[in-house]
Amino acid sequence: MSKVTIIGATGNVGTFAAYAVSVDPHVHEILLYGREGREAFLKGLAQDFADSFAARGTNIRVTWTTSLKDVAGSDIVVITAGTPRGPGQNRLDLALGNARIIAPMARTIGTIAPDTKIIMVTNPVDVMTCVALKYSGLKPNQVFGLGTHLDSMRLKSLIASYFKVHVSEVHTRIIGEHGDSMVPLWSATTIGGIKISNLPAFAHLPVQDFIQSVKTSGEQIIKNKGSTVYGPGEAIATLVKTILGDENRILTVSAYVKSEVHGIGGVCIGVPARINKNGAFPVTIRIDESEVIAYRESVEKIRATIHQIIGELENDKDIGPAAPKRQKKTRV
Numbered sequence: 001m002s003k004v005t006i007i008g009a010t011g012n013v014g015t016f017a018a019y020a021v022s023v024d025p026h027v028h029e030i031l032l033y034g035r036e037g038r039e040a041f042l043k044g045l046a047q048d049f050a051d052s053f054a055a056r057g058t059n060i061r062v063t064w065t066t067s068l069k070d071v072a073g074s075d076i077v078v079i080t081a082g083t084p085r086g087p088g089q090n091r092l093d094l095a096l097g098n099a100r101i102i103a104p105m106a107r108t109i110g111t112i113a114p115d116t117k118i119i120m121v122t123n124p125v126d127v128m129t130c131v132a133l134k135y136s137g138l139k140p141n142q143v144f145g146l147g148t149h150l151d152s153m154r155l156k157s158l159i160a161s162y163f164k165v166h167v168s169e170v171h172t173r174i175i176g177e178h179g180d181s182m183v184p185l186w187s188a189t190t191i192g193g194i195k196i197s198n199l200p201a202f203a204h205l206p207v208q209d210f211i212q213s214v215k216t217s218g219e220q221i222i223k224n225k226g227s228t229v230y231g232p233g234e235a236i237a238t239l240v241k242t243i244l245g246d247e248n249r250i251l252t253v254s255a256y257v258k259s260e261v262h263g264i265g266g267v268c269i270g271v272p273a274r275i276n277k278n279g280a281f282p283v284t285i286r287i288d289e290s291e292v293i294a295y296r297e298s299v300e301k302i303r304a305t306i307h308q309i310i311g312e313l314e315n316d317k318d319i320g321p322a323a324p325k326r327q328k329k330t331r332v
C-alpha cells in the first residue's frame, strides 16, 4: 500500500503530476496538499479524480488537505509548490523566494514523515533539492529532484527524430544544473546500443542547435502556453514508479553528489543515480575531459548559489538554521 503526496497540487505541474502518478499500480493513495484558501479547488480536484479512477476501473483513494500533518505516512512526497518563472526570467531568479517556501515545509516533512522520499520539482530545482535536504534532515538518498532527467528526455526526443529511430533506441544523459550550465554527455549517448560518435551520421548532427534547443525548451513552452506540464508530470510519474517498483533504474536526477563524478561534488545536481525503494544513489562515472570541465563549472555555479541562499535562510529569523542530520548511513 503506497501513499504519494503532491504538495502544490492546485498548481499546473502538481495537478497533472497527481494524475500521471495515478496510473501507477503501486499507488493506493494520493494526497493532494494545497494552501489554506484553496479548499474548494482541492475538493473539486479530488472529486474529479475519483470520477476518473472509477471510469478507468482503478481503486485509488484520493484525499486532500491544507495541513502538512497529513503528510505523515507518505512513501513519497512530490513538491511542486512555489513560484514558476515567467517569460524572460531565469530559474535562478526564483531561488530565494522559493527557498523561503521550501525550507519550512521540508523541516516539517522531515519531522513527521522521516521515512519518506522527497522528489523536489520546484525551481531552481538543484538549489531547492539542497535546501530540502538540509532543512528536512533526511538522508541524501531520500531527497532528490527532477533535475536533468527532463532535459535528457528532451535531448533523446531530438536525437530520435533526427536519426528516425524509436525513442527507446536512444540512451542519453545530461548532467549538471537543470539550467544554462547543463552538460550533455555525448560520451554516454548510444543509438541501438552503438556509441553515437561511432555512427558516421554523427558528424552532421547539429549538436549546438540541439543543446540550445534543450536549454531553451522550458522557456519556449512557457512563452507559448504559460507553463510546462506534461513533460515534467510524466517524468515525475517515472520517478515514482521507479521508486515504488524498486526498479533500480538509472535515471539522471538532482541528487547529493559526494565525489562520484571525477571527485567533484558537495552539492545536489544532475547525476546518473540508481533509483529504488530506498531512494537515489549516484553512480560513480568517468566522462570525457571536456565534459569534466563543464561539469565542474556547473557544480561551482550551484555551490555558490546554495551557499548564498542557505546563508540568507539561516539569517532569516522566521526560518533559522537547518535541521541536524537524522541518521548517518543507508544501505544501497
Ligand SMILES: NC(=O)c1ccc[n+]([C@@H]2O[C@H](COP(=O)([O-])OP(=O)(O)OC[C@H]3O[C@@H](n4cnc5c(N)ncnc54)[C@H](O)[C@@H]3O)[C@@H](O)[C@H]2O)c1
Pocket: 008, 009, 010, 011, 012, 013, 014, 034, 035, 080, 081, 082, 083, 084, 085, 094, 098, 101, 120, 121, 122, 123, 124, 125, 146, 147, 150, 178, 227, 228, 229, 232
Ligand atoms: N524541475 C522541473 O523540471 C520543473 C518543471 C516544471 C515546473 N517546475 C517548477 O515547479 C514549480 C511549480 O510550477 P507550476 O507551473 O505548477 O506553478 P503554479 O503557479 O501553477 O503552481 C504553484 C503551486 O505552488 C503553490 N504555492 C505557491 N506559493 C506557495 C506557498 N508560499 N506555500 C505553499 N504553496 C505555494 C500554489 O498554490 C500552486 O499550487 C515552479 O517553481 C516551476 O518552476 C519545475
Ligand SMILES: O=C(O)C[C@H](O)C(=O)O
Pocket: 085, 091, 123, 150, 217, 218, 219, 222, 228, 232
Ligand atoms: O523551464 C522552466 O521554468 C520549467 C521547467 O524547469 C522546465 O524545464 O520545463
